[in-house]
Amino acid sequence: MGTDSVVRARIDGYVKDAAAAVLADMGLTVSDAIRIMLMKVAAEKALPFHLNVPKEKAHVASYAYRRGRRFKGARDKMVAPRVGSTP
Known part of the structure; x- marks a missing residue:
């Protein structure tokens, strides 16, 4: 394999420097x-490792999904409005 x-x-x-060391x-x-x-x-x-999602962000994404909001990707989920906030 080339x-x-x-x-x-x-x-x-x-x-980068810390990881390189x-x-x-x-x-x-x-x-x-x-x-x-x-x-x-x-x-x-x-992925060869497990990624943890902070509980609050997971809750917001779940709440938004149940309310019909769909996400294009992970970045959209991370910036979803907080539960109870106005869009």
């Missing part, structure tokens, strides 16, 4: 870690 595609991501410099201790680069994660996502058809 490496013929490039992936770019924007991230806070501090987070941890990965270097493991003998990996940031590119290695991203490659490993994407290969696992492709193979398992799921």
Whole structure:
């Protein structure tokens, strides 16, 4: 399998540097870690780790869904109006 595609991501410099230091201790680069994660996502058809949604945001999304609001993506769910607020 060749490496013929490039992936770019924007991230806070501090987070990148901190992660790079941890990965270097493991003998990996940031590119290695991203490659490993994407290969696992492709193979398992799921994220290789669990994401937690804060209870309030999950409740707001659930409430909005029950009231007929549909979301295009996760970002829309995160910025949904608070329960009880006016749109």
